[in-house]
Amino acid sequence: MVTRRQRPCLDCGTLTRNPSRCDVHQAAWQARQNQQRGSATQRGYGSAWRRTAAAAVSAHRAEYGDWCPGWGVLPHHATDLTGDHKVAKVNGGSDEPANVQVLCRACNSRKHANR
Ligand SMILES: [Zn+2]
Ligand SMILES: [Zn+2]
Structure with missing residues (x-):
């Protein structure tokens, strides 16, 4: 044993x-x-933020269509646009519409990886 x-x-x-x-x-x-x-709300991704992000994506679509401004890559066509904090909450970023950055999912994760 x-x-x-x-x-x-x-x-x-x-x-x-x-x-x-x-x-x-x-x-x-x-x-x-x-x-x-933690919970999603604690990290700053509560329902209010999700609404703000969704509104930003709609506004972006209305103006530019399915077009990602690109992060580390040239602007490109993308249908999976998402809203993300321009300045992260941990760095003092707000949930204001002005702090929303619209990027496709791939660019968004690239941005997070390089943060
Ligand atoms: Zn111990
Ligand atoms: Zn993109």
Whole structure:
């Protein structure tokens, strides 16, 4: 019979059979993870923002059609336009229509990846 090796808890060093943390700190770590994930509303993507973003996309479509201004690429045809924060909420950006940037999904994720 193989007994699983004990390892020191990453937070307090107490030996534990858990993979990384003692029971106490495992629970605390889990709680932290849940908090960080947060809800969409906490991260600033509540229903008010979604309406603002949707309105911005409609206005953009009315003016330019299915056309993405491009992010890191030239403007191009795109039907999957989305509204995104020009200045991210964490950086002090607001939910005002002026802070909405309309991009296609591909450009949007490119922008997020390069942030
Ligand atoms: Zn611990
Ligand atoms: Zn695009």
